[in-house]
Amino acid sequence: MRYDAAIIGAGADGLAAAITLARKGLKTVVIERGDRPGGLLATREFHPGFFASPYLDEIAPIPPRIHWDFGLSRRGAIFVPAPQSVAHWPGRQHVLALSDASPAMSLLHNARGASAQAIARAERNLGRPNGNVFSFARRHPAETWPGSAFSNRSLQQLLTVGLSDTDAQGHLAALALGGRIADPFLRGSGLQLLAPGAGLSGLVMGGLGTLAGALVHAAEEAGAEVRCGLDASDLRLDNGRITGVALADGCEIEVKAAISTLDLKRTFLSLFSWKALPKHLVTRTGAFRMAGSTARVLFALKWLPGFREPDLLRGPIHVAPDLSRFAEANLAWRAGTIASELPITFRVVSATDPGLAPQGSAVVTATFGGAPFRLFDGAWTREKRRILYDQALTAAETVFPGVTDQVLAADVITPVDIDEALGATDGDLWGGEIASDQMLDLRPWADPPAPRTPVRGLYLAGPSSPLGPLATCAAGVLAAEALLSDFKMASRK
Amino acid sequence: MTTPQSCDALVIGGGVNGLTAAAYLARGGKRTLLVEARAAAGGLCETAPLSDGALGPMAAHAFYALDPRVLKELKLARHGLKFSVRDAPLSLLRGGADRLVLTRDVRASARSIATHSKSDAEAWPRYRNEMFALGRTMRALWWNANGKFVADGVVERIARTGAAAWLDSWFESDALKALLAFNASLLSPLESGSALLLLWRAAQEMCGLQAAVAFAAGGPGALVTALMKACEAAGVEIRTNAEVTELAIQGGRVVGARLSTGDGVTAPLVLSSLSRHTSLSQLANRAALGLAERRALNDKFPIAEAKIVLALDGLPEVRDTAGAFNGGLIFAERLESYVLAHADARAGRIPQEPIMEVTIPSIADPDLAPQGKHVASVLVRSVPREIPGGWSASKATFAAKALAQLDSRIPGLVNRVIAAEVLTPEDLSTRYHTEAEDLDVSRMLAPWPQRVQTPIENLFLCGADADVAPAISGRAGRIAATIAIGKH
Numbered sequence: 001m002r003y004d005a006a007i008i009g010a011g012a013d014g015l016a017a018a019i020t021l022a023r024k025g026l027k028t029v030v031i032e033r034g035d036r037p038g039g040l041l042a043t044r045e046f047h048p049g050f051f052a053s054p055y056l057d058e059i060a061p062i063p064p065r066i067h068w069d070f071g072l073s074r075r076g077a078i079f080v081p082a083p084q085s086v087a088h089w090p091g092r093q094h095v096l097a098l099s100d101a102s103p104a105m106s107l108l109h110n111a112r113g114a115s116a117q118a119i120a121r122a123e124r125n126l127g128r129p130n131g132n133v134f135s136f137a138r139r140h141p142a143e144t145w146p147g148s149a150f151s152n153r154s155l156q157q158l159l160t161v162g163l164s165d166t167d168a169q170g171h172l173a174a175l176a177l178g179g180r181i182a183d184p185f186l187r188g189s190g191l192q193l194l195a196p197g198a199g200l201s202g203l204v205m206g207g208l209g210t211l212a213g214a215l216v217h218a219a220e221e222a223g224a225e226v227r228c229g230l231d232a233s234d235l236r237l238d239n240g241r242i243t244g245v246a247l248a249d250g251c252e253i254e255v256k257a258a259i260s261t262l263d264l265k266r267t268f269l270s271l272f273s274w275k276a277l278p279k280h281l282v283t284r285t286g287a288f289r290m291a292g293s294t295a296r297v298l299f300a301l302k303w304l305p306g307f308r309e310p311d312l313l314r315g316p317i318h319v320a321p322d323l324s325r326f327a328e329a330n331l332a333w334r335a336g337t338i339a340s341e342l343p344i345t346f347r348v349v350s351a352t353d354p355g356l357a358p359q360g361s362a363v364v365t366a367t368f369g370g371a372p373f374r375l376f377d378g379a380w381t382r383e384k385r386r387i388l389y390d391q392a393l394t395a396a397e398t399v400f401p402g403v404t405d406q407v408l409a410a411d412v413i414t415p416v417d418i419d420e421a422l423g424a425t426d427g428d429l430w431g432g433e434i435a436s437d438q439m440l441d442l443r444p445w446a447d448p449p450a451p452r453t454p455v456r457g458l459y460l461a462g463p464s465s466p467l468g469p470l471a472t473c474a475a476g477v478l479a480a481e482a483l484l485s486d487f488k489m490a491s492r493k
Numbered sequence: 494m495t496t497p498q499s500c501d502a503l504v505i506g507g508g509v510n511g512l513t514a515a516a517y518l519a520r521g522g523k524r525t526l527l528v529e530a531r532a533a534a535g536g537l538c539e540t541a542p543l544s545d546g547a548l549g550p551m552a553a554h555a556f557y558a559l560d561p562r563v564l565k566e567l568k569l570a571r572h573g574l575k576f577s578v579r580d581a582p583l584s585l586l587r588g589g590a591d592r593l594v595l596t597r598d599v600r601a602s603a604r605s606i607a608t609h610s611k612s613d614a615e616a617w618p619r620y621r622n623e624m625f626a627l628g629r630t631m632r633a634l635w636w637n638a639n640g641k642f643v644a645d646g647v648v649e650r651i652a653r654t655g656a657a658a659w660l661d662s663w664f665e666s667d668a669l670k671a672l673l674a675f676n677a678s679l680l681s682p683l684e685s686g687s688a689l690l691l692l693w694r695a696a697q698e699m700c701g702l703q704a705a706v707a708f709a710a711g712g713p714g715a716l717v718t719a720l721m722k723a724c725e726a727a728g729v730e731i732r733t734n735a736e737v738t739e740l741a742i743q744g745g746r747v748v749g750a751r752l753s754t755g756d757g758v759t760a761p762l763v764l765s766s767l768s769r770h771t772s773l774s775q776l777a778n779r780a781a782l783g784l785a786e787r788r789a790l791n792d793k794f795p796i797a798e799a800k801i802v803l804a805l806d807g808l809p810e811v812r813d814t815a816g817a818f819n820g821g822l823i824f825a826e827r828l829e830s831y832v833l834a835h836a837d838a839r840a841g842r843i844p845q846e847p848i849m850e851v852t853i854p855s856i857a858d859p860d861l862a863p864q865g866k867h868v869a870s871v872l873v874r875s876v877p878r879e880i881p882g883g884w885s886a887s888k889a890t891f892a893a894k895a896l897a898q899l900d901s902r903i904p905g906l907v908n909r910v911i912a913a914e915v916l917t918p919e920d921l922s923t924r925y926h927t928e929a930e931d932l933d934v935s936r937m938l939a940p941w942p943q944r945v946q947t948p949i950e951n952l953f954l955c956g957a958d959a960d961v962a963p964a965i966s967g968r969a970g971r972i973a974a975t976i977a978i979g980k981h
Contacts, residue, residue, distance in 0.1 A: 151653050152685050152934040185839055187934060188655070188685030287662045324840060331836050334829070436685035437654035446646060 002254045003029045005483060006245045008232050008271070009261035009423075011039025012059070013461040013468070013476030015215035015226070017259045019070055020480035022222035026487075029253065030219065031245065032228040038212025039261075039422055040429060047409035049358040050300035053208040054413055055422065055429060056179060057347045057365055061112075061201040062472045063119055070473075075214035080352050081202035082315030087171040089320045090398035096167050097312060098175075107162045107172060111193035115470040117146035118194075118440060122467055122474075125449070126482050150191045151436035155184035156323055158193065166323075174321035174345060180430065181293040181343070181370035183330040184323045188436040195434050195469035203352050215473075235271045235458065242457035257487070259451075259479045261462035263431040264288050264444045266423055281454050288444055288464070289435065292415040292427030293333055295342075295371035297392040300408040301362040305348065305400035313351040319344050319395045329370035336376030338387050342368045344395050361408070364400075366392040373415040373426040385412040424463070431463020440466055451479035452486075459483050497757035500526040500730070502977070503750060505737050505776075506766035506926075506956065508536025512720040513560075513970030514764045514955040516567055519727035521978040526758060527729055528750075530736035530926055534721060536766075537925055538965055540712030544912040547855070547862035549802035550713045551916065552925060554852050554870040555581065555821060557706045558697040558964035559716075560636075563971050572722035575710040577858035579700040581820030585672035586902040588826065593668045594815040597702065605815065610666035620663050625703055627651075628696030634940070635696055635961050638972045638979075642938045651688045652938060656680075657828055659688035671825040678848060678874045679932055679962065681835035682828060686934030693937070693962050706821055708854050712861060713965070720967075740776045746950040750776075762981050764973055766956035768928045769947075777949055794931040796838045797878040797918035801871040801895055804912035808853070808867055809905030819857055824849040824902050834875040841877045843891050847898055848874040869906070871895060876918060884919040891917065930958040937961050945973045953977045 005021050007014045010032035021028045030037070044054045062072070084099040098104055150158070155176065159169040173184050176192045183189060204211045216226055231248035235258060245253045260267040268277060268285040307313050325343060332339035345367045350357040357363045368388065375384060389412050396403045415427025424431070432438050441449065443466045448454065450465040461479035462468055468475045500523075504515040507529030515527040527534070537552035556576075564570065585593040593609060595602045599618050607614035627647065634640040642648075651659065656677035660670040676694040680687040699705040709715040724731065736753040740763065749759035765772040770793075811818065825831065825848050834844035855867040862868050873895055880887050892915045900907040921927060936944055944959045955973030957963040 154684075183681075183683070183836065186681055186684045187687075188653070188683075287658075289658065327836060327840070331833065334832065435655070435658070435683075437650065437658055442650060442653065446650060 001251070003027045004255065005257045005259065006031055006253055006255040007259045007261065008245070009039060009462065010037035010216070010226055010228065011261055011462070012041055012211070012215060012472045013479075014039070014259070014261040015212070015219050016066065016070070016473035016476030017261070017461055017480040018219040018224035018226070019215070019222050020477050021483065022219065022224035024484055026484075028224040030224060030226045031230045031232045031247070032226065033231045033423065035229050037216050037226050037228055038209060041208040041212035041215075043207030043209030046298050046411040047300040050361070050363050050409070051207055051356045052298045052349060052363050052365055054296065054298065054411070055294070055418055056208070056367070057203060057349055058201050059208065059472045060196045060470060063116070063474050066473050066477055070215065070218045072211070072214050072218070075217050076206075077211040077214040078205045079202040080205060082352070083311060084315045085171070085175055086312050086315060086317045087167065087174065087321050088317055088399050089167075095308065095312070096171055098168070098171060104163055104168045104172060107158060108175060108193060111147070111150065112196070114147035114150070115194055115196075119467055119471055119474050121146060122478055123481070126478065126485055145440040147191070147194045148440055150194055151439070152187050153190035154187050155182070155189040155192055158190045159184075170321035170323055170325075171318060173323055173326060174318040174343060175316075177326065177343065177369050178345065179294040179367045179369050180291065180434065181326065181330050181333050182434065183327045185327055191434055191436055191439050194439070195430060203349060205353050206355060207353070232271065234273055237272070237276050237455065240456055242455060257457040257459065257483050259459045259461050259476070259483065261476065262423060263290070263425050263428065263462060264460070264464035265290065265425040267460060267464070278454070284445055289433040289438065290426040290428040291430070291433035292373040292418065292424070293370050294418065294427065294429055295368040295388050295415060296413040297366040297389055298411040298413070299364040299366070299392075299396070300357070300410070301364055301403065302406040302408055303360065304351070304362045305364065305403055305406075307400060310351075313348045317346040317399055319346070319399060333370045333372050336372045336374055338372070338375070338384070339370055342370045342391055344368055344392065346396060346399060364396070366396065368392075371415055373419065380414045380416045385414060388412050388414070429463070430469045434469060439469075443468075451475070451482045497749065497759050498526065499759045500524045501760065502526070502762040502764065503528070503758055503760035504764045504766065504955070505750070505772075506530075506536065507534030507731065507733070508766055508956070509538055509716060509720065509965050509967050510955050510957060510970035511536070511764075511766035512717065512724055513563055513567070513967040514766065514974045515729040515731075516720065516724045516727045517971055517974035518764070518978065519724070519729045521974065523762070523978070525729045526760070527724070527731045528735040528737060528752065528758070529731065529733045530753070532733055534731060534733065535714060535717035537927065538713040538717050540714030543802060543804040543868070543914060545804045545863070545866070547804040547866060547868045547912075548712050549804070549861075549868045549914065550854065550870050551802060551914070552800060552921060553713050553965045554854065554872060555706050555708055556713070556716070556965055557694065557699060557704075558966040558968070559699060560966050560968035560971055561698055561701070563967040567720070567723040569716070569719040569723060572719040572726075574715055574719040576700060576707045577710040577854065578708040578819055579705065580702050581706040581708065582815065582817055583672065583706065583821050583823065584815070584817035585668055585823050585825065587668065588901060591668065592817065593672055594817045595672065596815070597705070601815070606666070606669055609668045610664070613664045613666045613669050616663055624692060624695040628692055628703065631692060631696045634938070635693065636968070638941050638975045641940055648692070648938075651692055652934060653685045654688040655683045655685060656687040656691055657682035657832070659691065660828065667827045670828040671830065672823055674828055674831050675823045675825060675848070675850065675874070678831055682831045686932075686937065689934060689937055690962055708852070708857065710858055712854065716965070737776060740949075740952065742777060742949060747777075747952040762951050762977055764953045764955045764977060766970065767926070768930045768956060768958050769954055770928055770930055772952070772954060773947060777952065793878065793928070795841070795878050796835065796875055798921070799873040799876045799891065799918055800916040800921065801873065801892065802914040802916075803869040803871065803910050804862070805867040805869055805906070805909040806911045807865060807909055808856075809903065809909060811903065818853055820852070822851040824851065824898060831875070838875045838877045841880055843877070843880070843887060843894060844875060847876070847895050849895065849898065850874070851899065851903075871899065878918050884917040888915060888917055891915070930963075932962065941972050942976055945969070945976050951981070
């Protein structure tokens with residue numbers, strides 16, 4: 001089998017790369033280990049009649065240009081933005097609701113603006129060919145990355161300059177982190193604003209699986225092959241250049257180039273035979289820090305919970321968000337323990353999308369930040385999972401009194417499950433810690449600038465590339481465009 | 494009402510930077526008045542007698558960043574400044590007999606490192622060379638009034654990296670990382686920019702040796718004595734017991750100051766060695782500042798240091814072949830200890846495992862204590878500035894915790910204590926009028942004029958937080974005086 005390009009992983013970035021390449025006439029194949037495309041974009045029936053997106057309810061926004069270009073709405077991917085975000089403190093009369101138009105949200109809007117500019121900048125800088133790897137080492141791009149101003153500020157510094165109300169500070173921190181953990185008092189945590197957590201980009205009707213379906217549709221229409229159930233075990237190198245993909249079943253695919261949408265560690269530490277790569281590349285990859293900390297509990301409920309005003313059910317509900325709570329949870333996370341009060345956000349997904357649950361019942365998801373991948377005292381046993389379930393239910397009871405008697409079924413998803421199901425190292429859905437030495441121009445390293453890698457013919461899309469945590473699909477499109485531009489250069493020679 | 498005293502330049506605060514600034518202003522031909530709130534000048538460089546007659550460093554206890562140009566130009570050696578230790582080793586003391594000693598001898602250091610990790614021993618000379626070389630290039634920016642930062646990929650990366658990540662990328666042994674991280678411990682090692690503090694330390698020079706640590710003969714106060722003589726020689730007038738209560742500002746320009754004694758001083762030029770916060774928000778009219786700056790001035794940095802000075806009736810028997818006890822002894826179990834101590838301090842708790850630096854200056858300088866006796870100075874990093882219930886209620890708990898730590902690392906030392914002085918952050922701040930300012934990493938790469946100038950015309954900052962990183966240095970005083978004279 002011969003292809004122009006192989007893409008490893010059929011998640012949003014892999015499918016976006018496939019669409020971009022196939023539309024330019026490249027013979028493209030997408031290799032997916034799972035039996036269904038989509039990766040993170042999945043919808044699961046976790047209890048008969050009850051559906052949820054297991055890993056996250058909402059993803060980072062798709063840049064409008066890409067959304068339009070791929071015809072996603074026409075293919076059935078309809079986004080419904082949350083009307084507001086709510087912070088709820090047990091025992092208090094009032095909740096704090098922030099809509100997109102609230103002045104307090106301006107900080108998030110600024111960060112989103114910076115993300116959009118960062119994407120635009122990455123696109124402008126694509127034309128640079130992948131010559132000698134080290135030719136980039138000393139050259140400094142004249143244009144600084146938008147958003148780098150967030151790099152040496154702490155979330156708390158940024159929030160206190162913009163907001164005097166500590167409740168609003170906690171609320172905004174919860175929105176910025178959304179399923180991740182960080183100490184908001186440490187310099188560099190300001191960057192958390194730039195990478196939208198389980199933010200406000202909106203639910204996709206039918207769950208994230210619908211979006212995967214729309215992307216597969218567009219890819220196949222463009223002429224790309226999406227092949228599931230194939231496990232890429234090795235990338236073949238000849239003279240430092242990609243020549244093929246070896247599959248776990250023994251078959252081999254001959255390619256001119258490959259795009260990996262796996263995270264950095266999976267890409268370089270598992271796709272290559274041990275001695276094929278230069279040592280410094282292995283060292284640098286080893287030093288890249290992962291920060292998997294997302295855990296989820298999916299609840300199938302007998303009834304639709306009530307909450308003050310029905311409209312407030314249609315957005316995320318953060319329970320007692322507070323900067324010190326994040327800081328303490330971060331310490332516990334580093335020590336490999338489950339914090340006694342993990343940061344938690346509820347989403348009554350069926351309130352927005354009634355099709356996810358049978359009539360009269362509901363699907364509620366709980367998203368935790370700060371669940372460690374490695375527990376200091378062993379594996380994620382049933383008892384440990386039970387701790388997450390109990391924390392979620394206790395918090396849910398304060399928001400939706402009486403919910404305990406209404407639970408039909410619940411599914412607990414830990415960072416270990418995410419690692420296994422998605423091949424996301426340490427269960428990190430964002431492909432590497434959001435830290436100032438691992439973001440923007442330094443993600444995953446400064447030279448050669450992503451999406452190009454030290455291996456000729458291999459491009460890095462996916463969450464560990466600069467745009468990975470900033471937007472959905474953008475990293476895939478960017479890697480594909482870099483590949484196309486290098487192909488064009490090569491054919492000119 | 495007396496007529497206000499008039500001078501060409503007024504310097505507020507008689508610490509090392511204030512004295513240095515005053516000396517340079519006077520040498521530049523300005524009739525200079527220096528006012529100091531306390532009864533004696535010197536600030537954080539104070540050698541004071543303990544109850545048994547030994548002399549102890551009350552705040553700063555070692556010098557690692559004195560500006561060599563200040564020493565030379567103000568002829569401080571001629572004014573009596575001598576060093577008892579010029580190049581102190583830096584050692585890590587952990588539980589048990591675990592010890593790691595770094596000296597200028599790269600091969601001896603590597604041998605000590607090799608007991609913890611072979612590959613770290615190999616990496617050490619490379620790490621040192623790279624940091625030293627990079628540090629020397631940074632002097633162009635950090636040592637010169639008109640230095641500019643030339644965009645450099647490596648330095649920019651370091652500026653955005655935490656000390657933990659930076660050290661992890663070089664070394665594997667926790668002991669070495671825990672020892673080196675001390676130099677970045679003003680910040681949490683997870684914070685972006687803390688690696689830049691390591692580079693800043695590598696750029697410093699003492700007694701002609703890069704990144705050395707030195708002890709002044711007679712204690713740190715000897716530096717002040719020499720600076721006072723230099724000021725006297727230059728013709729500076731020094732008034733003690735005179736606290737500035739308010740700056741006189743007319744049309745956005747400073748014209749003088751009012752003192753606690755009720756007197757006024759008119760001066761067309763004012764240099765303040767107090768913190769940015771005190772200078773701008775307490776002495777000056779805050780309305781002159783922008784909203785963002787006013788908000789930023791509101792939050793006080795919640796993390797501070799504490800000091801314990803001990804008079805000892807002798808030293809316990811210790812095996813010290815490498816001469817470690819002549820230098821700085823760092824107590825930190827792991828790299829993560831810094832993270833925890835920092836987080837504890839931030840949350841207002843006394844750290845479970847305090848990060849400490851211990852010096853015993855009387856070993857090299859026997860004059861500091863009566864015959865056969867010794868002085869130990871303990872600097873405790875990352876303690877809360879404020880503590881629920883107040884520091885006075887927690888002082889005993891804190892001291893007990895620190896001494897227990899000391900006893901576990903140097904067995905028998907605590908039994909030798911005959912007098913102890915414990916200075917909590919509250920005590921230090923009352924005693925020295927200090928106010929730790931948040932370290933702004935972007936300011937560390939800014940040119941000097943940006944840190945020295947203020948929104949108020951003719952008011953310049955010359956204190957430790959006008960410097961790249963806070964230290965006993967004199968550099969901020971020298972450069973602020975140079976810039977002020979140039980503008981005036």
